[in-house]
Amino acid sequence: MKVVVIGQSRNAQKMARFKFLEQNPGVEVEMVDECVIESNTGLLRNHQLERMGPDSFEYTPEYIDKLASANVIITAMAPVPSAAFDKGNVEAVCILRSGVENVDLDKANAAGVKVINAPGRLAVPVSEYTVGLVIAEMKNIARSYARCAQGIWDNKLPNRTYSINLKGASVGIVGLGAVGSRVAKVMDAFEANVLVYDPYVPQEAITAKGYKALSLEELCAEADVICVHFRLTEESENLINAKHFALMKKTAFIVNTARAGLIEEAALLDALREHKIGGAALDVFHQEPLPKENPYVGLDNCTWTSHLAGDCSNIFDITFDIVAECVDKRFKEGVWTNVVNR
Numbered sequence: 379m380k381v382v383v384i385g386q387s388r389n390a391q392k393m394a395r396f397k398f399l400e401q402n403p404g405v406e407v408e409m410v411d412e413c414v415i416e417s418n419t420g421l422l423r424n425h426q427l428e429r430m431g432p433d434s435f436e437y438t439p440e441y442i443d444k445l446a447s448a449n450v451i452i453t454a455m456a457p458v459p460s461a462a463f464d465k466g467n468v469e470a471v472c473i474l475r476s477g478v479e480n481v482d483l484d485k486a487n488a489a490g491v492k493v494i495n496a497p498g499r500l501a502v503p504v505s506e507y508t509v510g511l512v513i514a515e516m517k518n519i520a521r522s523y524a525r526c527a528q529g530i531w532d533n534k535l536p537n538r539t540y541s542i543n544l545k546g547a548s549v550g551i552v553g554l555g556a557v558g559s560r561v562a563k564v565m566d567a568f569e570a571n572v573l574v575y576d577p578y579v580p581q582e583a584i585t586a587k588g589y590k591a592l593s594l595e596e597l598c599a600e601a602d603v604i605c606v607h608f609r610l611t612e613e614s615e616n617l618i619n620a621k622h623f624a625l626m627k628k629t630a631f632i633v634n635t636a637r638a639g640l641i642e643e644a645a646l647l648d649a650l651r652e653h654k655i656g657g658a659a660l661d662v663f664h665q666e667p668l669p670k671e672n673p674y675v676g677l678d679n680c681t682w683t684s685h686l687a688g689d690c691s692n693i694f695d696i697t698f699d700i701v702a703e704c705v706d707k708r709f710k711e712g713v714w715t716n717v718v719n720r
């Protein structure tokens with residue numbers, strides 16, 4: 379079996395860690411330098427890849443031949459030309475990302491090539507950040523820091539009459555996927571009551587973990603803290619809207635590190651301005667970067683940050699571990715996991 383690992387100037391050294399796969403009998407790993415001839419679209423490289431796909435770039439014939447000789451191709455950001463599938467050798471393309479724009483999925487499907495990604499690679503940083511935001515908003519950490527930094531010593535912050543602890547609080551998790559599951563575990567460790575709404579996770583699986591499975595409406599009415607962790611799709615846009623804010627406790631606060639479009643912005647702003655809920659902590663916005671003049675300025679019950687939840691310096695290591703385990707499993711057990719185009 380031949381594995382071709384595509385390295386780019388900035389990650390070649392790190393990508394060479396895939397050489398460890400040669401510990402599997404009969405496996406050869408070849409490193410190749412990405413060789414894309416820049417095309418003339420005027421778009422940034424990643425924007426071109428996301429909007430126009432891998433076949434919008436030009437490649438040298440030698441490079442395509444190298445990739446076509448592989449049984450398994452591993453890439454991080456480099457695009458993979460569909461012409462590499464023509465010889466029928468390629469069994470799978472493994473991508474060190476959640477998105478799979480590096481490959482033309484239709485052409486991969488037609489050629490019977492499995493496309494593998496790194497699901498949940500940001501689950502660790504995003505879940506930890508979410509817990510940080512919950513505590514920051516609940517305990518006034520960011521709010522007090524902002525005052526102190528202006529030379530104001532203020533012990534009478536707006537939520538002092540209803541600021542509580544996680545122990546004994548009801549924390550609602552909307553979306554029990556990679557991020558939501560980790561947040562739920564930490565909340566459980568804090569001795570909070572974990573409430574879950576996720577229509578795609580069987581109720582028994584939720585209750586088996588000791589959590590309470592509820593409808594979204596029930597969760598909104600019961601929770602002291604609501605953490606939003608589902609994906610933005612046509613179906614889920616504005617899923618949390620005015621109807622839900624009307625059900626929430628006056629002291630409840632909502633935390634969004636997922637996508638802004640999941641919560642109806644006008645309803646959220648109305649709930650904050652009119653103090654219909656306790657507060658919010660937000661890392662994601664409809665317009666990013668958030669302009670200086672924006673509707674959150676001046677709110678005394680909102681902590682906001684600059685889409686930072688997924689940031690951490692060891693993200694390559696986390697992603698490498700997910701993909702390395704997947705490819706190693708293929709060589710040891712003959713099965714592929716994390717297949718996107720099943």
Ligand SMILES: NC(=O)c1ccc[n+]([C@@H]2O[C@H](COP(=O)([O-])OP(=O)(O)OC[C@H]3O[C@@H](n4cnc5c(N)ncnc54)[C@H](O)[C@@H]3O)[C@@H](O)[C@H]2O)c1
Nearest residue numbers: 500553554555556557576578607608609614635636687688
């Ligand atoms: N702020 C950041 O930097 C950052 C970084 C990475 C991911 N994210 C976001 O975090 C969110 C969670 O990511 P993840 O990796 O846990 O996703 P995931 O796909 O693992 O989990 C999503 C969960 O939501 C559930 N779900 C789907 N539709 C739902 C609905 N209508 N109502 C309730 N639940 C629903 C699914 O069953 C699944 O369990 C995503 O929105 C993602 O875009 C943000």
